[in-house]
Amino acid sequence: MSEAGIEMNTTVDTTLAGRGGVGDFVALLKPRVMSLVVFTAVVALAAAPVTPHPIIAITAILCIAIGAGAAGALNMWYDSDIDQIMTRTRERPIPAGMVGRDEALAFGMILSAFSVVVLGLATNWLAAGLLGFTIFFYAVIYTMWLKRSTPQNIVIGGAAGAFPPIVAWAAATGTVTLEPVVLFLIIFFWTPPHFWALALVRSGDYARAGVPMLPVVAGVDETRRQIFLYSLILVPLGIAPAVLGFAGWLYLTVSVVLGAVFLGLAWRLYTGKGDAIGPVARRLFAFSILYLFAVYAALFIEQIVGLPPIKFAFLSLPGITA
Amino acid sequence: MEEEGIVLTEEQKRRRRMRSIAIGIALGALVVLFYLITIARLGPGVSDRPL
Numbered sequence: 039m040s041e042a043g044i045e046m047n048t049t050v051d052t053t054l055a056g057r058g059g060v061g062d063f064v065a066l067l068k069p070r071v072m073s074l075v076v077f078t079a080v081v082a083l084a085a086a087p088v089t090p091h092p093i094i095a096i097t098a099i100l101c102i103a104i105g106a107g108a109a110g111a112l113n114m115w116y117d118s119d120i121d122q123i124m125t126r127t128r129e130r131p132i133p134a135g136m137v138g139r140d141e142a143l144a145f146g147m148i149l150s151a152f153s154v155v156v157l158g159l160a161t162n163w164l165a166a167g168l169l170g171f172t173i174f175f176y177a178v179i180y181t182m183w184l185k186r187s188t189p190q191n192i193v194i195g196g197a198a199g200a201f202p203p204i205v206a207w208a209a210a211t212g213t214v215t216l217e218p219v220v221l222f223l224i225i226f227f228w229t230p231p232h233f234w235a236l237a238l239v240r241s242g243d244y245a246r247a248g249v250p251m252l253p254v255v256a257g258v259d260e261t262r263r264q265i266f267l268y269s270l271i272l273v274p275l276g277i278a279p280a281v282l283g284f285a286g287w288l289y290l291t292v293s294v295v296l297g298a299v300f301l302g303l304a305w306r307l308y309t310g311k312g313d314a315i316g317p318v319a320r321r322l323f324a325f326s327i328l329y330l331f332a333v334y335a336a337l338f339i340e341q342i343v344g345l346p347p348i349k350f351a352f353l354s355l356p357g358i359t360a
Numbered sequence: 361m362e363e364e365g366i367v368l369t370e371e372q373k374r375r376r377r378m379r380s381i382a383i384g385i386a387l388g389a390l391v392v393l394f395y396l397i398t399i400a401r402l403g404p405g406v407s408d409r410p411l
Contacts, residue, residue: 059375060382093400097393160397 058137065131066114066142067107067149074330075106075202081334082203082221084341085284086210094160098209101157102202104149105169109198111146112177115139117185120247126240146177157209165209172201186248189255196229197222217284220275221334227272228330231265231304235323238262239316258315262308265322269304273297276333285337286345292336296329 079102121127131137150173158166180195200222207218234252241253253261276293279285303322310318
């Protein structure tokens, strides 16, 4: 072997050393998405008929939050190429050069395994299995498959963001009944109008990155039509918890009033002309966040204060038991 | 003597130290969490079992 072959390379390559700070790893967990996940899971936990021990409840929420964060890290690992192109995402830790792709992958995998196992040990394996499926759905089904292949990406992928109430309910009760499924459906049908309203004003970004968002593939008019159609499904679903007898008058009032405003904005977006589309789309995007927060908050307040649900009593809720 | 191999800058060393501290805190928190989960799962019956 020649001397050159065994000579150590003493070149200082700072790109090999971990550059990221603690904040960069926190950013990998998508804290804003995580906050919505935590909020919806807490509400489902409060609404569940079984109240777990406070330590178990906190652990369940922690595991759901970490699981959601891990899915976010895996999403950033896989999407780092297109994140680099889009204005909205180019400051994320991987495209910014603060965290390596391998670091993000390892971080996401370890946290995924950790969150699922701890949730299983602390609560039950139905909840753990559902959390594992949620992470898989977001990282593999949505990120790796749907996102780059179909304009229905966020419709089907939205299920991942809608699962946390079911996971929390399962953690508390060991079962999945109609109530958490309705909470799931509210988020599921809320996601398309929410994201497409954003995509309407950001379609250039998605087009550059080659992501087939609906406005890029089908055009603005079709997107506005579909936003309105999904809103027509969402608003009655938003009212359903009161009709089905697990929410009270406060919830009914909030869901009806805000649902009417939601539909009104979706209609204005659908029928708007030219320059009016952008501002209405922005308003609908912002209002959609308020809508979801408010209906879940109303349900939470009713549980905490102890307001009784409205009893229409024409349904007995079917369920499956773990 | 000059260091060989990868030489970290002061900023990188500071970030590595902060990461190590964060991992340490997380591990400590897990110890406490697992202890509390164990106690909560065992319930009050643990002190009332036949010996």
